[in-house]
Amino acid sequence: MRVLYFAWLRERIGAAAEEIDPGDAATAGDLVARLSAAEPRYAAAFADMAAVRVAVDQEMGDLATPIAGAREVAFFPPVTGG
Amino acid sequence: MSVSVQREDFDIAAEMARLTAADRDIGAVVSFTGLVREMTAEGPIAAMELEHYPGMTERALEAIVAEARGRWPLQGVRVIHRYGPLAPGDRIVLVLTASRHRQAAFEAAEFLMDYLKTRAPFWKKQTRGAESRWVDARETDDSAAGRWKG
Numbered sequence: 001m002r003v004l005y006f007a008w009l010r011e012r013i014g015a016a017a018e019e020i021d022p023g024d025a026a027t028a029g030d031l032v033a034r035l036s037a038a039e040p041r042y043a044a045a046f047a048d049m050a051a052v053r054v055a056v057d058q059e060m061g062d063l064a065t066p067i068a069g070a071r072e073v074a075f076f077p078p079v080t081g082g
Numbered sequence: 083m084s085v086s087v088q089r090e091d092f093d094i095a096a097e098m099a100r101l102t103a104a105d106r107d108i109g110a111v112v113s114f115t116g117l118v119r120e121m122t123a124e125g126p127i128a129a130m131e132l133e134h135y136p137g138m139t140e141r142a143l144e145a146i147v148a149e150a151r152g153r154w155p156l157q158g159v160r161v162i163h164r165y166g167p168l169a170p171g172d173r174i175v176l177v178l179t180a181s182r183h184r185q186a187a188f189e190a191a192e193f194l195m196d197y198l199k200t201r202a203p204f205w206k207k208q209t210r211g212a213e214s215r216w217v218d219a220r221e222t223d224d225s226a227a228g229r230w231k232g
Contacts, residue, residue: 006203007133007205008216055135055138060142060201074138074203076135076203076205077216077219078218078219079199079200079201079203079204079205080204080205080206080216080219081132081134081175081198081206082163082175082195082202082223
């Protein structure tokens, strides 16, 4: 599964995109927990989940969104365009 | 093509001419242009970088345009949003709406900007001197988008 990070999440994790084996993670929130348990840089980036937004296959979702079969999961801060 | 996400600047007059050229029923065109403001609460900025999510950004903008077209009788819509390095005074975003009468064009342009600010995946990073900082999302943007619900 391709996992993408944007803005300060990208900077804190130190990667824009990576291939990740989701293991038994069923939701985006499960994936966050799996990554955070694996390495401190993820735990630090995901410390304040109120400031993190999720998209699954380029559609806005949330931590409860299922990721089974998804090609792409993205994590980013609240958007600030316009 | 109603949506473009691009690094380059845009020409407002040329875009407006293209939007209205084929349709003599258009009686109103509303144009909104967003610019990079130099002064912020934390002081003047020297530069700004706009990051986006290629693919999802275009999809999100197209969905917002489709929603506006469902709500108002529009003859045409054009949205251009830039990304990459920008300087104070640079154009960031263009929204054009065309309709038979002005009310639909005015309201749809405002709706498009309110929704774009809360739904399109863009992130601004401002540089002041040696310091660069990501811009926080504003609650006022959420409440502006919220007034179109219902």
